[in-house]
Amino acid sequence: xxxxxxxxxxAGVYFTESTIRKWRERPDRCYWxxxxxxxxxxxxxxxxxxEGWTPEAAQRxxxxxxxxxxxxxxxPKKERKADQLTFGELMEKHYLPWATQNKKHVLGDFSRYAHxxxxxxxxxxxxxxxxxxxxxLKREMREAGKSEATVKHVLCILRQAFNKALVWRLWxxxxxxKGVSFPIPNNARQRFLSQAEAAQVLESLRLRSDQVxxxxxxxxxGGLRLGEVLGLTWGNVDFANGIVFVQDTKxxxxxxxxxxxxxxxxxxxxxxxxxxxxxxxxxxGNPVQxxxxxxxxxxxxxxxxxxxxxxxxxxxxxxxxHTYASWAVMAGVPIYIVGKxxxxxxxxxxxxxxHLAPESHRAAFExxxxxxxxxxxxxxxxxxxxx
Numbered sequence: 133x134x135x136x137x138x139x140x141x142x143a144g145v146y147f148t149e150s151t152i153r154k155w156r157e158r159p160d161r162c163y164w165x166x167x168x169x170x171x172x173x174x175x176x177x178x179x180x181x182x183e184g185w186t187p188e189a190a191q192r193x194x195x196x197x198x199x200x201x202x203x204x205x206x207x208p209k210k211e212r213k214a215d216q217l218t219f220g221e222l223m224e225k226h227y228l229p230w231a232t233q234n235k236k237h238v239l240g241d242f243s244r245y246a247h248x249x250x251x252x253x254x255x256x257x258x259x260x261x262x263x264x265x266x267x268x269l270k271r272e273m274r275e276a277g278k279s280e281a282t283v284k285h286v287l288c289i290l291r292q293a294f295n296k297a298l299v300w301r302l303w304x305x306x307x308x309x310k311g312v313s314f315p316i317p318n319n320a321r322q323r324f325l326s327q328a329e330a331a332q333v334l335e336s337l338r339l340r341s342d343q344v345x346x347x348x349x350x351x352x353x354g355g356l357r358l359g360e361v362l363g364l365t366w367g368n369v370d371f372a373n374g375i376v377f378v379q380d381t382k383x384x385x386x387x388x389x390x391x392x393x394x395x396x397x398x399x400x401x402x403x404x405x406x407x408x409x410x411x412x413x414x415x416x417g418n419p420v421q422x423x424x425x426x427x428x429x430x431x432x433x434x435x436x437x438x439x440x441x442x443x444x445x446x447x448x449x450x451x452x453x454h455t456y457a458s459w460a461v462m463a464g465v466p467i468y469i470v471g472k473x474x475x476x477x478x479x480x481x482x483x484x485x486x487h488l489a490p491e492s493h494r495a496a497f498e499x500x501x502x503x504x505x506x507x508x509x510x511x512x513x514x515x516x517x518x519x
Contacts, residue, residue, distance in 0.1 A: 134151070136164055136175075142190065145187050145191050145194065146163070146166060147161040147164065147187075149161055149162075153180065155181050155182040160180050162179065162181075162185075163178040163180075163187065163189075164177055165194035165197065166194075167194060167198055169201050174197075178193050217258050218256060219254055220250065220253070220255060222293055223249070223250075223293060226296065226297070226300065227296055237362075237421060237422070238421075240285065248273065249289070249290065253265070258303050259303075262311075263311030263312050270283055270315070279443055280315040284316075287312065287314055287315075291309040294308065294309060322445055323444070329434070332434055333430055333436075334349060334352070340429065340430065341426040344424055346398045347361050347420075347423070349395070350364075351449065351452040351456075352394075352452040352453075354376070354378075354395055354456070355456035357382060358423060358450070362419065363380050364376065365409060366404055366407055366411065367407030369391075371391070371399075374390055375389070375390060375391065378475070385475065385477070389473070431447050457473075457474050
């Protein structure tokens with residue numbers, strides 16, 4: 133850094149000369165001011181002579197800073213700059229570029245920012261966004277008929293963006309999401325496909341898109357989320373042991389799925405690649421970011437959602453995973469095993485399938501009844517009479 137040269141006529145005012153910039157046929161000068169705050173020497177950069185700064189202007193700026201310091205209102209330049217950071221600048225210059233590089237499926241972040249956050253908050257400084265603003269956002273989204281899950285997703289983007297601003301030291305305030313209760317969506321799906329419906333869906337998809345049909349088959353017979361299917365690489369496929377390893381799952385735990393006949397057929401249709409090559413790619417060879425409209429068109433054509441308004445009862449791509457779990461429970465597979473096979477982290481998540489295995493409940497009662505027999509004689513129920 134160039135040496136700061138004091139200007140004797142102006143106490144606390146200094147300048148440095150540029151080796152590159154020129155102003156009026158001589159090196160451009162950058163003016164600085166210095167003063168002490170709580171015994172610590174503070175340097176503040178004012179600006180260049182070519183930008184209109186003069187020793188007199190720098191001295192006036194120093195007097196302003198000294199007055200702020202005496203009143204206990206002085207903030208270092210870095211903090212003042214952070215106070216001026218808007219939500220739009222945070223999202224467009226920092227968060228979304230970071231998300232593009234670090235998140236597998238980032239289109240949802242772009243969409244939610246554009247539809248729900250940009251108009252409301254882009255021009256607002258971060259320090260001016262309060263928990264009450266987020267409560268109003270929640271109310272407006274609900275009044276617009278958006279699901280609790282959608283409201284939660286939008287708030288999650290806000291929370292993560294503010295947290296990143298703090299981690300990156302772009303801002304020094306408090307995350308306003310701390311004062312907001314996030315919705316807890318009751319989005320447990322009840323609808324699952326019958327064998328005939330599943331066959332119709334896969335057959336109809338084949339007529340529109342082989343790739344979407346293949347992705348749907350992997351989900352239906354492997355219990356996979358869409359993101360898990362799209363993240364599979366050839367390095368995850370172990371033909372020797374008949375297993376596909378699912379990595380980078382929602383709960384951060386890898387799990388195996390077994391190569392049954394339907395999955396084997398799909399793998400046979402694909403062209404094997406290098407270990408780090410994805411099973412499913414776009415025509416340009418890029419990762420698939422989102423499913424084409426083929427699935428939604430097929431569901432509409434088959435009238436699977438006709439007259440259905442409850443989101444939990446509507447058929448979506450995720451219904452395929454739900455169908456896998458439902459069929460497994462109905463076939464007598466223990467709930468615990470089903471949960472493990474689809475990557476549920478807790479049994480609570482899998483218990484919603486218990487009603488599909490009434491015979492398992494009956495077996496529990498019958499087992500207890502059998503245990504009440506001693507040497508072939510049923511235990512007697514003794515009634516106590518009041519004395």
